[in-house]
Amino acid sequence: MACEIPNALREILHLHVGSAGIEIGNQCWELYCLEHNLDVDGRIAAEQSQDVPPKCFFLEWNADTRKKYRPQALFVDVDSSAIDNVKTSKYRNLYTDSQFFTSTDSCSLILDGIRKQVEVYDNFQGFALFHSTYGTCSSFTSQLLKNLTSEYSKKITITNSVFGSSVNASSMYNLLKYAHVVIPMENKAIYSLCKQRLDIDTPTYSNVNKLIAMCWSNITCSMRFDGYILADLNEFQTTLVPYPAMKMLSSYLLPLIPFSFSTHTNFISPSVYDMCTPLFSQPNTCFIHQFTPYKMTLAVNLLFRGENIVPKEVGQKLIMDMKKWWRFSDGTPTGFRCGINYQRTYIFGDKSDVALTDKQVCVLANQTATSKHLCETSLNQCDKFTKDEEEQTEVIEAHDYLQGLRADYQQIETEIIQDHELDMTTSFVSEN
Numbered sequence: 001m002a003c004e005i006p007n008a009l010r011e012i013l014h015l016h017v018g019s020a021g022i023e024i025g026n027q028c029w030e031l032y033c034l035e036h037n038l039d040v041d042g043r044i045a046a047e048q049s050q051d052v053p054p055k056c057f058f059l060e061w062n063a064d065t066r067k068k069y070r071p072q073a074l075f076v077d078v079d080s081s082a083i084d085n086v087k088t089s090k091y092r093n094l095y096t097d098s099q100f101f102t103s104t105d106s107c108s109l110i111l112d113g114i115r116k117q118v119e120v121y122d123n124f125q126g127f128a129l130f131h132s133t134y135g136t137c138s139s140f141t142s143q144l145l146k147n148l149t150s151e152y153s154k155k156i157t158i159t160n161s162v163f164g165s166s167v168n169a170s171s172m173y174n175l176l177k178y179a180h181v182v183i184p185m186e187n188k189a190i191y192s193l194c195k196q197r198l199d200i201d202t203p204t205y206s207n208v209n210k211l212i213a214m215c216w217s218n219i220t221c222s223m224r225f226d227g228y229i230l231a232d233l234n235e236f237q238t239t240l241v242p243y244p245a246m247k248m249l250s251s252y253l254l255p256l257i258p259f260s261f262s263t264h265t266n267f268i269s270p271s272v273y274d275m276c277t278p279l280f281s282q283p284n285t286c287f288i289h290q291f292t293p294y295k296m297t298l299a300v301n302l303l304f305r306g307e308n309i310v311p312k313e314v315g316q317k318l319i320m321d322m323k324k325w326w327r328f329s330d331g332t333p334t335g336f337r338c339g340i341n342y343q344r345t346y347i348f349g350d351k352s353d354v355a356l357t358d359k360q361v362c363v364l365a366n367q368t369a370t371s372k373h374l375c376e377t378s379l380n381q382c383d384k385f386t387k388d389e390e391e392q393t394e395v396i397e398a399h400d401y402l403q404g405l406r407a408d409y410q411q412i413e414t415e416i417i418q419d420h421e422l423d424m425t426t427s428f429v430s431e432n
């Protein structure tokens with residue numbers, strides 16, 4: 001059933017913190033502008049009627065005689081280099097100066113900025129926080145999350161959390177404590193995906209950030225355009241997070257066809273089944289490292305997008321084959337959902353690493369193995385021997401929490417393996 005709140009009224013404030021959060025944010029807004037037919041300065045690019053005015057992520061305002069749309073976003077960093085990149089980018093006129101903050105000394109300045117944004121909203125749903133789990137801004141991000149939870153206790157916070165070479169265990173702990181839904185993006189896994197699927201020998205942050213933006217564009221597609229599943233921020237929590245502590249969602253995006261395969265006259269049109277096959281038969285489809293062919297799962301949403309998707313193609317055979325590899329815990333009520341959004345797909349024009357296809361599938365899955373892996377990565381970096389007593393107490397708390405969470409995931413995983421009598425030594429195989 002379609003969401004009852006009109007698309008135009010669902011406001012979500014994006015907070016882009018630290019270099020990773022800002023650079024990824026800049027890519028996301030560029031893609032959103034392309035998708036909503038907006039020019040680099042936020043004006044409607046061509047005079048054509050739009051089915052859905054870009055209001056849910058953009059704020060409408062009048063400049064001269066033509067309407068302009070401004071991203072509902074704030075950018076925060078300790079230094080100005082990433083912010084300067086946005087301010088000198090092609091899309092610099094999309095924003096105003098009041099959207100940028102170059103100090104993280106105190107949260108009060110940014111909280112004031114947030115209040116000013118939120119007070120004009122009609123149906124404010126919550127926050128999308130883009131950040132990294134490491135770096136100078138990570139303790140500021142923890143503070144910010146804590147403040148958002150106390151001041152906006154009824155609103156949802158969903159995060160796009162970059163896992164780079166290191167993880168700060170305390171910031172991971174605070175992230176899991178205060179955010180409602182966490183979508184981790186692991187740089188190492190996305191590098192493999194770039195190398196193995198897109199023929200990029202030495203991927204850079206730019207390649208990674210564009211892929212994350214494409215994934216996020218699919219995740220938010222039904223919020224921005226009329227869609228049937230995940231059209232509302234609350235739905236992420238109600239359908240994908242069966243237990244409040246188990247809030248990490250792995251993301252997948254397909255098809256990933258190198259840009260060099262593009263045809264100049266048309267888009268590539270794989271069948272729905274061919275597009276989805278790598279999800280269950282091949283590695284390097286996920287934005288987090290995958291270690292097992294079987295995916296022990298608490299909940300999955302398959303988000304199909306594109307103009308040429310025939311519902312019956314998303315049918316019995318595909319679902320049956322997927323369910324051989326995606327195994328569910330008997331105790332979770334949410335399970336498996338599919339939705340089609342008929343909004344066309346977009347790429348970053350000539351600078352895209354990915355060829356244009358007429359359809360895409362993005363998967364959000366609450367999986368035990370990947371969440372356990374992230375707990376372990378953070379636990380490995382728990383340094384309990386800091387001198388500062390307050391810091392030490394928090395690290396010990398973080399350590400205990402992450403250890404408990406890892407054990408909970410392990411227990412669910414063991415139950416699924418036993419209930420389904422799975423042979424975990426099986427390698428990836430294509431099923432006919």
Ligand SMILES: Nc1nc2c(ncn2[C@@H]2O[C@H](COP(=O)(O)OP(=O)(O)OP(=O)(O)O)[C@@H](O)[C@H]2O)c(=O)[nH]1
Pocket residue numbers: 017018019020021023024077078131132133134135136137138162163164165166187205206208209
């Ligand atoms: N995907 C991605 N990761 C990034 C990017 N920039 C930095 N990172 C990763 O993010 C982590 C550091 O976080 P940043 O967001 O740079 O942190 P910061 O608070 O701005 O502070 P610095 O420590 O000064 O960089 C490192 O693990 C990097 O690998 C980026 O543009 N894209």
